[in-house]
Amino acid sequence: MTNKSNNGFNTWQKSFEKETKKNFSDAISETDEGINIKPVYTKEDLENFSFVKKQSLPGQWPYTRGPKASMYTNRPWTIRQYAGFSTAEESNEFYKKNLESGQKGLSVAFDLPTHRGYDSDDDLVMGDVGKAGVAIDTVEDMKILFNNIPLDQMSVSMTMNGAVLPVLASFIVAGEEQGVDRSLLSGTIQNDILKEFMVRNTYIYPPEPSMKIVADIIEFTSKEMPKFNSISISGYHMQEAGADNVLELAYTLADGMEYVRAAMSKGLDVDDFAPRLSFFFAIGTDFFMEIAKLRAARTLWAKIMKDFGAKNERSLILRTHCQTSGVSLTEKDPYNNIIRTSYEALSAILGGTQSLHTNSFDEAIALPTDESARIARNTQLILQNETGVTKTVDPLAGSYFVENLTEELSKKAWDIITEIEELGGMTKAVKAGIPKLKIEESATKKQAKVDSGSRVVVGVNKYKNPKEPSVDVRVIDNNRVRDDQIKKIQAIKESRDTTAVKKALANLTNAAKDETNLLVPCIEAIKLRATVGEVSKALEQVYGRHFAKSLSVSGVYGKHFEGDKEFMKVESKIKEFENVNGRRPRVLVVKMGQDGHDRGAKIVATSFADMGFDVDMGPLFQSPKDVAKDAIENDVHAIGVSTLAAGHKTLVPELMKGLKEIDPKSKIIVFVGGIIPEQDYEFLYENNVSAIFGPGSNIIESAEKVIDLISDNLSKE
Amino acid sequence: MELVDKIFKGERAAIAKAITLVESSKDTDQQISRQLISELIKKPGKSIRVGFSGPPGVGKSTFIESFGSYLVSQNYKLGILAIDPSSQITGGSILGDKTRMVEISKNPNTFIRSTPSRGTLGGISMGTREASIILDAAGYDFIFIETVGVGQSEIVASNLVDIFTLIVGPGSGDELQGIKKGITEYADIFIVNKNDGELKMEASKTAADYKSALSYYKKLDELEKQVLLVSAIEQTGMEDVIKTINQIIDQNKLKGIFDERRADQLEYWIEEEVKNIIASDITNRLTSKGNISKYSEKVMKNEMSMYEAVETITKDTLKQ
Numbered sequence A: 001m002t003n004k005s006n007n008g009f010n011t012w013q014k015s016f017e018k019e020t021k022k023n024f025s026d027a028i029s030e031t032d033e034g035i036n037i038k039p040v041y042t043k044e045d046l047e048n049f050s051f052v053k054k055q056s057l058p059g060q061w062p063y064t065r066g067p068k069a070s071m072y073t074n075r076p077w078t079i080r081q082y083a084g085f086s087t088a089e090e091s092n093e094f095y096k097k098n099l100e101s102g103q104k105g106l107s108v109a110f111d112l113p114t115h116r117g118y119d120s121d122d123d124l125v126m127g128d129v130g131k132a133g134v135a136i137d138t139v140e141d142m143k144i145l146f147n148n149i150p151l152d153q154m155s156v157s158m159t160m161n162g163a164v165l166p167v168l169a170s171f172i173v174a175g176e177e178q179g180v181d182r183s184l185l186s187g188t189i190q191n192d193i194l195k196e197f198m199v200r201n202t203y204i205y206p207p208e209p210s211m212k213i214v215a216d217i218i219e220f221t222s223k224e225m226p227k228f229n230s231i232s233i234s235g236y237h238m239q240e241a242g243a244d245n246v247l248e249l250a251y252t253l254a255d256g257m258e259y260v261r262a263a264m265s266k267g268l269d270v271d272d273f274a275p276r277l278s279f280f281f282a283i284g285t286d287f288f289m290e291i292a293k294l295r296a297a298r299t300l301w302a303k304i305m306k307d308f309g310a311k312n313e314r315s316l317i318l319r320t321h322c323q324t325s326g327v328s329l330t331e332k333d334p335y336n337n338i339i340r341t342s343y344e345a346l347s348a349i350l351g352g353t354q355s356l357h358t359n360s361f362d363e364a365i366a367l368p369t370d371e372s373a374r375i376a377r378n379t380q381l382i383l384q385n386e387t388g389v390t391k392t393v394d395p396l397a398g399s400y401f402v403e404n405l406t407e408e409l410s411k412k413a414w415d416i417i418t419e420i421e422e423l424g425g426m427t428k429a430v431k432a433g434i435p436k437l438k439i440e441e442s443a444t445k446k447q448a449k450v451d452s453g454s455r456v457v458v459g460v461n462k463y464k465n466p467k468e469p470s471v472d473v474r475v476i477d478n479n480r481v482r483d484d485q486i487k488k489i490q491a492i493k494e495s496r497d498t499t500a501v502k503k504a505l506a507n508l509t510n511a512a513k514d515e516t517n518l519l520v521p522c523i524e525a526i527k528l529r530a531t532v533g534e535v536s537k538a539l540e541q542v543y544g545r546h547f548a549k550s551l552s553v554s555g556v557y558g559k560h561f562e563g564d565k566e567f568m569k570v571e572s573k574i575k576e577f578e579n580v581n582g583r584r585p586r587v588l589v590v591k592m593g594q595d596g597h598d599r600g601a602k603i604v605a606t607s608f609a610d611m612g613f614d615v616d617m618g619p620l621f622q623s624p625k626d627v628a629k630d631a632i633e634n635d636v637h638a639i640g641v642s643t644l645a646a647g648h649k650t651l652v653p654e655l656m657k658g659l660k661e662i663d664p665k666s667k668i669i670v671f672v673g674g675i676i677p678e679q680d681y682e683f684l685y686e687n688n689v690s691a692i693f694g695p696g697s698n699i700i701e702s703a704e705k706v707i708d709l710i711s712d713n714l715s716k717e
Numbered sequence B: 001m002e003l004v005d006k007i008f009k010g011e012r013a014a015i016a017k018a019i020t021l022v023e024s025s026k027d028t029d030q031q032i033s034r035q036l037i038s039e040l041i042k043k044p045g046k047s048i049r050v051g052f053s054g055p056p057g058v059g060k061s062t063f064i065e066s067f068g069s070y071l072v073s074q075n076y077k078l079g080i081l082a083i084d085p086s087s088q089i090t091g092g093s094i095l096g097d098k099t100r101m102v103e104i105s106k107n108p109n110t111f112i113r114s115t116p117s118r119g120t121l122g123g124i125s126m127g128t129r130e131a132s133i134i135l136d137a138a139g140y141d142f143i144f145i146e147t148v149g150v151g152q153s154e155i156v157a158s159n160l161v162d163i164f165t166l167i168v169g170p171g172s173g174d175e176l177q178g179i180k181k182g183i184t185e186y187a188d189i190f191i192v193n194k195n196d197g198e199l200k201m202e203a204s205k206t207a208a209d210y211k212s213a214l215s216y217y218k219k220l221d222e223l224e225k226q227v228l229l230v231s232a233i234e235q236t237g238m239e240d241v242i243k244t245i246n247q248i249i250d251q252n253k254l255k256g257i258f259d260e261r262r263a264d265q266l267e268y269w270i271e272e273e274v275k276n277i278i279a280s281d282i283t284n285r286l287t288s289k290g291n292i293s294k295y296s297e298k299v300m301k302n303e304m305s306m307y308e309a310v311e312t313i314t315k316d317t318l319k320q
């Protein structure tokens, strides 16, 4: 530091301390990532960088400033809204309307049965068909989905990981039957299985065969589909599950490295496939951090790929899609969400994303309506057309703060990446459950900050709206969708060449026993009208179905509340309960159906345990009948159903029935948490649900209510 | 008692309620529980009780899922008592066993109950023995008791079962030197789990290490201890396990060891109950008289020696 600037800084610091009546050092705040944010940054904060190059240009090594030289000045980012619900027919209508209103690319959300490789007529998925995405059972559905959407002109992104083989095969065959050669198809298949095991939970097979499938798809597309991104390496879901930005960044890039190795192990040269790797990040509310994250991601990836020996420049460049954060959006005072989403979108743009999804304001209530989807889309149209943000590339370059943050994030992420590499890579780490646990720990900390009020969420724990607006919700009649799908499946099964289908499926099973690329026999089976479920089962015969062993964090929530009055009140209520009843209140927390949103359930379970409950944690994907058996055998006082994927109206009554079937006199009470539109409250109460805890519920308050309800119920004996 | 009939009929909810009673810390529940158990042991069932113990994370639950699936597929009825070590000292606990026993927990021929160990010795919780009596009365063929193996816990656990199994992981052979030779006295079978994939070599080596160590400690008149290799994940070696269990049970029955053990365990149980009653009685007397604080003050003031105080308090407490 030169003397002159030093003097200047000292004067500034004095003024600062006078104005704030605080020491400079006390004004430094720590982010979730453990990065210290100073109240001011100076030129000195650009010194000693090991990752960020101070004078680089957009489209140049190390690509911090963007993958392209011209960025949005030439062509703005692609507005790509993630959507899908009900039947292929209805989703197709919705897509076409959106494209007419200015959306540029498609992004398909499949329903959970499709994700998990079950056909709509499978008993296991009764409550889930068409609910949280579109149901695709055969190539016929896929063709309807893209009816009048020319696949040689429209880029299509598909979020599919578990059932990636039959779904990609259906897309290829649908294109062919539309008259479009596979080499002309453009878009992206998510095909990122590692993060499924960590946070997204739509895996089907165990990690090893799943990684083989990923590699098969990279190999196939690199040879036959030159315009198609073979994978979308996703950090988005990690942040949504609770990861801070360093974890998101590090795990995503470490996943990427694992996929590169998997593809290279098939004998591919790194430059054969690397240009077609793409990424996907979440953009949360921490405005500058998110910008820095995208810049850091590009910087680190370039280095990683160079180390892999990439020669082609396009192999070094990280291209990404982004989505604003759904978890930052609230059920309470929902119009605030439009504002949150706008800022997040701006962050993504300033960070240089290639495409973007903006969430609808009813995110924490249900799937978007036509109206809320329009506002979400317009958020981007306004940014593109009215604000001038497209006119300058990487406008924050040179900002002491943003550059410094980019470097800090890079460093921290690199440390984690190195650690994982030393452990033997992400597949190993994921199998041991370490990343999942770290993310859950981070999620639990965030929840504690909100519940204790040390983090403000407008309209939730502060500045509450005394007159909550009521909003329209999209309602999906899953029974009707299911009936429609079943009819279509039956019709196809009657008209197809059954012997040929059987043979094709047997071929597929055989192929799974050796190193054959599975997409090839898969396309054959799909062409002959084998269903997504049949194809998945053919592979399951060899690979088996994966069941996750879930670990739990402990003590993280409680630690945040040491000495807290409300927390201690619940603790003492529990002690009193134990004295009266001879045991602690015991609650079974469950996930039923194919809903894989486990963040809420895990956080509630660990927090309740910290307060003194005995909590039984059920596995994912339980049937209501199995839950009833568990609950009764463990003689729990209550069942807490966590439900986010809209299966509650089918699954909760089934659970009640299950309990009565085993024990007609069962006194186990049931409460429900998660995404429940207000319109459904009455239905649930009529079905004897004792309490409902929606998004944003304070866990300590919920716990108190639960113990009161249990005590009341016992005193009725 | 109505509950008793329902248990004999195998009613799930009744079994569950009864286990709650025997685990309860409430006096009134304990009284009912004693009556209940007295009724139930009048008509003993035919169950074989098998203990599974081993260090955290060796795959006990996964093994039980795997082995249990095999048994129910052979039409056996299976009761499982999982003592979950995850409880905290001050807080509650998260009982996650069900996430590791997904398949068998669905089966109508199983009954699975997890219990927080609450820091009791050996992870055996209060009521485990009674719970196994309930499951026996309810007609389960096998009762599995899963406990985490730490310190002395194996000894406590082995006192509740007909056959005691120690599950170990590949590479644990090195720890053998550290294991006191008493190990052979309470474990009947040693299972080396995770005999799969990259771990196969290591697992075989571990099994060999155990075999040689065990033959070294073997007493003359004793049966050869069995060391088995399994993979819970790949479901291999399960037939060997059931074959070995049946063999040992048959032999033990033939030689009278089976009944002898049960008699010993009964003796131990009676002794324990008596000790418990005396101990709690003494504790009550101690607290009601407040002698301890009274005399410790005297010791502090040098009015009497520590040992004099102890003697005086003891005499005073034991005097009716």
Ligand code: B12
Binding pocket: A109, A110, A111, A112, A131, A132, A133, A134, A159, A199, A200, A201, A202, A236, A237, A238, A240, A241, A325, A326, A327, A328, A329, A330, A362, A363, A364, A365, A366, A367, A368, A447, A589, A594, A595, A596, A597, A598, A599, A600, A601, A603, A604, A639, A640, A641, A642, A643, A644, A645, A646, A671, A672, A673, A674, A675, A693, A694, A695, A696, A697, A698, A699, A702
């Ligand atoms: C995070 C998230 C994800 C993450 C999940 C990560 C994980 N491991 O959980 C990711 C990105 C992977 C994901 C994926 C999907 N998601 Co999502 N997701 C969300 C999101 C943004 C937040 C949910 C959340 O975790 N919140 C934080 C936790 C702490 O809150 P919570 O669960 O609500 O719990 C609180 C209360 O509800 C209550 N509570 C909840 N459970 C319980 C239980 C008990 C016992 C008690 C006392 C209280 C209680 O207390 C908690 C604390 O306050 C919601 C929208 C939203 N803002 O809510 C959509 C949302 C749930 N997702 C949705 C969809 C459609 C999906 C997908 C199916 C999309 C697709 N077609 O591919 C996938 C598939 C996931 C799967 N396998 O099921 C829809 C569901 C639509 C509907 N219900 O009609 C939502 C509502 C978004 C939307 N509007 O479209 N998602």
Ligand SMILES: Nc1nc2c(ncn2[C@@H]2O[C@H](COP(=O)(O)OP(=O)(O)OP(=O)(O)O)[C@@H](O)[C@H]2O)c(=O)[nH]1
Binding pocket: A549, B054, B055, B056, B057, B058, B059, B060, B061, B062, B063, B100, B148, B193, B194, B195, B196, B197, B199, B230, B231, B232, B233, B234
């Ligand atoms: N490779 C391999 N891993 C296994 C096997 N059995 C269990 N595991 C893994 O070991 C870990 C622990 O398994 P659990 O069954 O929970 O072990 P546990 O002994 O019951 O653990 P605690 O109840 O916590 O003491 C899990 O990650 C299992 O997947 C096996 O046969 N082979």
Ligand SMILES: [Mg+2]
Binding pocket: B060, B061, B062, B097, B100, B146
């Ligand atoms: Mg276990």
